[in-house]
Amino acid sequence: MHVGLISYTPDPEGVIAAAARISVSNVSALDLKEKQTPERVAGLLKYLLSAGHLSPFEHASFTFAIDGISRVTSHQLVRHRLASYTQQSQRYVSFKKLDFVTPNTIAAKPDWLAKYNEAVQNAHRLYCEMLDAGIPAEDARYILPNAAETRLVMTMNARELMNAAGLRLCLRAQWEIIQLFDYVKREVEKVAPLIAEQLQAKCYRLGYCDERESCGLFPTRQ
Amino acid sequence: MHVGLISYTPDPEGVIAAAARISVSNVSALDLKEKQTPERVAGLLKYLLSAGHLSPFEHASFTFAIDGISRVTSHQLVRHRLASYTQQSQRYVSFKKLDFVTPNTIAAKPDWLAKYNEAVQNAHRLYCEMLDAGIPAEDARYILPNAAETRLVMTMNARELMNAAGLRLCLRAQWEIIQLFDYVKREVEKVAPLIAEQLQAKCYRLGYCDERESCGLFPTRQ
Amino acid sequence: MHVGLISYTPDPEGVIAAAARISVSNVSALDLKEKQTPERVAGLLKYLLSAGHLSPFEHASFTFAIDGISRVTSHQLVRHRLASYTQQSQRYVSFKKLDFVTPNTIAAKPDWLAKYNEAVQNAHRLYCEMLDAGIPAEDARYILPNAAETRLVMTMNARELMNAAGLRLCLRAQWEIIQLFDYVKREVEKVAPLIAEQLQAKCYRLGYCDERESCGLFPTRQ
Amino acid sequence: MHVGLISYTPDPEGVIAAAARISVSNVSALDLKEKQTPERVAGLLKYLLSAGHLSPFEHASFTFAIDGISRVTSHQLVRHRLASYTQQSQRYVSFKKLDFVTPNTIAAKPDWLAKYNEAVQNAHRLYCEMLDAGIPAEDARYILPNAAETRLVMTMNARELMNAAGLRLCLRAQWEIIQLFDYVKREVEKVAPLIAEQLQAKCYRLGYCDERESCGLFPTRQ
Numbered sequence: 001m002h003v004g005l006i007s008y009t010p011d012p013e014g015v016i017a018a019a020a021r022i023s024v025s026n027v028s029a030l031d032l033k034e035k036q037t038p039e040r041v042a043g044l045l046k047y048l049l050s051a052g053h054l055s056p057f058e059h060a061s062f063t064f065a066i067d068g069i070s071r072v073t074s075h076q077l078v079r080h081r082l083a084s085y086t087q088q089s090q091r092y093v094s095f096k097k098l099d100f101v102t103p104n105t106i107a108a109k110p111d112w113l114a115k116y117n118e119a120v121q122n123a124h125r126l127y128c129e130m131l132d133a134g135i136p137a138e139d140a141r142y143i144l145p146n147a148a149e150t151r152l153v154m155t156m157n158a159r160e161l162m163n164a165a166g167l168r169l170c171l172r173a174q175w176e177i178i179q180l181f182d183y184v185k186r187e188v189e190k191v192a193p194l195i196a197e198q199l200q201a202k203c204y205r206l207g208y209c210d211e212r213e214s215c216g217l218f219p220t221r222q
Numbered sequence: 223m224h225v226g227l228i229s230y231t232p233d234p235e236g237v238i239a240a241a242a243r244i245s246v247s248n249v250s251a252l253d254l255k256e257k258q259t260p261e262r263v264a265g266l267l268k269y270l271l272s273a274g275h276l277s278p279f280e281h282a283s284f285t286f287a288i289d290g291i292s293r294v295t296s297h298q299l300v301r302h303r304l305a306s307y308t309q310q311s312q313r314y315v316s317f318k319k320l321d322f323v324t325p326n327t328i329a330a331k332p333d334w335l336a337k338y339n340e341a342v343q344n345a346h347r348l349y350c351e352m353l354d355a356g357i358p359a360e361d362a363r364y365i366l367p368n369a370a371e372t373r374l375v376m377t378m379n380a381r382e383l384m385n386a387a388g389l390r391l392c393l394r395a396q397w398e399i400i401q402l403f404d405y406v407k408r409e410v411e412k413v414a415p416l417i418a419e420q421l422q423a424k425c426y427r428l429g430y431c432d433e434r435e436s437c438g439l440f441p442t443r444q
Numbered sequence: 445m446h447v448g449l450i451s452y453t454p455d456p457e458g459v460i461a462a463a464a465r466i467s468v469s470n471v472s473a474l475d476l477k478e479k480q481t482p483e484r485v486a487g488l489l490k491y492l493l494s495a496g497h498l499s500p501f502e503h504a505s506f507t508f509a510i511d512g513i514s515r516v517t518s519h520q521l522v523r524h525r526l527a528s529y530t531q532q533s534q535r536y537v538s539f540k541k542l543d544f545v546t547p548n549t550i551a552a553k554p555d556w557l558a559k560y561n562e563a564v565q566n567a568h569r570l571y572c573e574m575l576d577a578g579i580p581a582e583d584a585r586y587i588l589p590n591a592a593e594t595r596l597v598m599t600m601n602a603r604e605l606m607n608a609a610g611l612r613l614c615l616r617a618q619w620e621i622i623q624l625f626d627y628v629k630r631e632v633e634k635v636a637p638l639i640a641e642q643l644q645a646k647c648y649r650l651g652y653c654d655e656r657e658s659c660g661l662f663p664t665r666q
Numbered sequence: 667m668h669v670g671l672i673s674y675t676p677d678p679e680g681v682i683a684a685a686a687r688i689s690v691s692n693v694s695a696l697d698l699k700e701k702q703t704p705e706r707v708a709g710l711l712k713y714l715l716s717a718g719h720l721s722p723f724e725h726a727s728f729t730f731a732i733d734g735i736s737r738v739t740s741h742q743l744v745r746h747r748l749a750s751y752t753q754q755s756q757r758y759v760s761f762k763k764l765d766f767v768t769p770n771t772i773a774a775k776p777d778w779l780a781k782y783n784e785a786v787q788n789a790h791r792l793y794c795e796m797l798d799a800g801i802p803a804e805d806a807r808y809i810l811p812n813a814a815e816t817r818l819v820m821t822m823n824a825r826e827l828m829n830a831a832g833l834r835l836c837l838r839a840q841w842e843i844i845q846l847f848d849y850v851k852r853e854v855e856k857v858a859p860l861i862a863e864q865l866q867a868k869c870y871r872l873g874y875c876d877e878r879e880s881c882g883l884f885p886t887r888q
Contacts, residue, residue, distance in 0.1 A: 018672065023752055030670045065688075072312075095692070109355075119365050142369040151692075153688050228473055248532070306601065314468045429874070432717060434713075535840065549801050567811065584772075586736060586767065587813065589808060
């Protein structure tokens with residue numbers, strides 16, 4: 001799995017702060033953005049977060065190249081609807097070589113790993129044979145496993161990143177999407193450390209665990 | 223594949239018409255809805271469609287039980303973001319028996335069909351063995367093929383149904399999702415024939431084909 | 445102000461419950477919906493709410509006729525983007541008679557009330573004169589006050605109703621939109637009491653107040 | 667009215683092109699973005715537009731400071747739901763001086779202009795008196811006219827900019843929001859000329875007018 005930032009709103013935290021201030025100011029946001037110090041931006045973001053005023057965080061967006069996740073995880077990921085995705089197509093791309101993801105619970109057991117690898121290779125061999133026999137890639141791919149890797153470009157604004165990370169960095173999420181959002185967080189850290197700090201399991205914001213059972217990090221509400 | 227209507231906004235076309243009329247009226251939409259005839263509703267819907275005033279169509283929603291589509295198709299389907307989905311989980315459900323979809327291009331060729339069935343069964347056998355060995359379902363499923371069937375509940379309003387059907391009933395879409403939207407259309411037909419009529423490839427609305435090559439139904443714009 | 449339910453997903457709570465159960469079941473949601481008792485539905489909704497699993501609540505929608513709110517409030521209301529609105533147009537409707545809203549802080553003081561009424565009437569008189577002089581309604585309306593009444597049709601699903609009510613039933617919201625969501629709640633109560641119960645200020649769900657200062661209902665997080 | 671670009675996705679057209687190419691490629695979008703020429707980007711964008719493949723245009727966002735529009739226009743603007751707004755509040759800001767918008771149809775007639783100005787000033791005078799008397803700003807503002815100016819920050823991606831401009835640059839839209847989108851277009855032109863070119867009335871894309879009556883630019887569909 002590899003996650004890289006392709007592009008993002010420059011000075012994302014400054015943009016959020018300037019936008020937030022327009023609601024209580026009578027000068028242009030252009031001027032507000034000019035005349036703010038990093039300290040003031042940091043203080044304002046802290047206030048917005050504590051007061052649950054999250055809408056200004058929508059004004060900063062981040063675009064990621066995500067490569068080498070399984071179709072298991074891409075299917076989960078695109079369920080976040082307040083974001084934009086462009087995904088590699090299994091209809092239009094033929095995979096002469098199949099890259100695939102192996103869960104640790106399988107990789108850790110040599111016997112199962114061997115069977116797993118063999119089964120993936122068998123499926124891929126049949127896929128290639130069907131392609132050679134003239135069956136369209138869009139149909140041959142029905143035999144490919146969930147483990148098959150995919151690539152996509154994802155754009156998410158900071159508010160939705162906080163929401164999605166809140167759900168996907170919870171230990172009840174699956175390991176692969178946890179790892180994905182860990183990488184996403186690392187990329188955001190390079191350019192927007194105050195936002196990256198907020199990319200954390202939802203319990204940190206709530207102050208309690210709202211799942212059926214807690215992982216131990218925070219108690220449930222009772 | 224089976225598609226059934228679980229629920230929908232009663233009198234969907236009447237609701238749309240009453241909503242549309244509020245924009246140019248000075249009485250309550252409650253009264254507008256009371257005092258309209260089927261003829262007037264039909265005439266108004268026709269006008270709204272011809273004038274591209276599609277937003278009132280958002281006031282009528284349809285909730286479908288969709289069973290027996292492949293994960294290929296569910297992954298495509300949930301890309302329509304202006305809709306609500308609840309999908310059967312491969313994390314929390316274990317599949318002792320694997321239902322799966324077979325493309326016609328494979329089913330039509332006995333040799334390939336036999337190999338395809340065998341490959342699916344092999345993958346499913348390994349899946350079951352891994353479950354028995356204590357590997358969690360969420361990881362064992364990496365070996366399951368794209369062909370594995372899934373179920374979901376989908377709610378879409380009439381405007382988005384028209385948009386999604388416009389894309390998915392185009393002959394450039396994949397056969398399985400075309401079939402899905404054919405069934406969706408059939409279900410809508412039973413309760414909202416004027417809306418169902420509009421569930422058709424986008425070229426019918428545009429008057430031309432905007433894809434690279436036309437299937438022949440409508441010429442491209444040049 | 446008058447709020448009336450024009451239409452809604454029949455058996456809204458049953459639809460939500462059936463949808464929720466599909467994620468952990470291997471039978472069709474059509475069957476799940478058939479075979480559930482009111483007790484089971486109630487128990488499941490309670491669980492979903494406590495566990496923060498709110499997405500199934502999107503499958504039930506409610507369509508309201510909202511009449512006699514000010515443009516102050518309609519401008520606030522339409523900021524909730526996960527909903528559908530059709531609003532009476534000040535471009536296409538001419539207002540020979542102007543209905544308008546008066547805040548209690550003004551109505552309670554006879555002197556100010558008299559001045560307020562007079563100012564509204566003066567503005568409306570000029571509006572009518574401009575219409576008579578051939579100035580288009582869309583331009584004459586620039587002189588109409590924020591107090592001018594409007595009508596609209598709003599469709600919101602249960603999840604967004606809970607979110608919007610959480611913000612708008614908070615005592616920091618303005619009195620007119622609080623009143624609007626009180627009426628909305630009353631309408632929902634008639635057809636979906638378990639959902640209506642959840643239409644309450646966000647602090648009830650959070651267990652604390654996340655605004656800068658608490659109204660006293662719940663303490664702030666510190 | 668003043669519109670200024672506060673921030674935007676750097677190299678917006680390059681980001682869109684790289685994202686689009688991932689769907690048919692088997693290398694990372696990071697590499698695709700590196701290795702593209704302006705000519706290739708331009709050619710690809712042209713193809714995407716002609717083929718109606720608009721989703722990659724979502725990966726580039728633009729954030730505008732919009733100052734000095736009337737509340738008439740801000741109420742229209744925020745109806746575009748696939749965008750983010752932070753607006754100056756009439757609850758939290760008191761307006762000792764009232765800036766306001768005057769339609770040309772009124773400004774062009776000295777008699778009406780004088781009456782209009784006087785009526786706005788009268789409303790503003792009462793507003794100030796009510797503030798002095800301790801009536802909260804959020805209530806005093808009910809007497810302010812629709813003409814009152816507001817400010818906001820708006821973030822929209824390129825796809826939604828094309829959609830919104832398609833509707834708002836149509837001559838059936840009101841003059842003030844047409845002017846707003848003219849300014850928006852001018853700002854986008856400075857940093858993304860290929861996208862700016864697409865900010866035009868919807869008839870240019872459709873090839874015909876879908877309104878009831880054409881302004882003459884394109885014939886209606888019949």
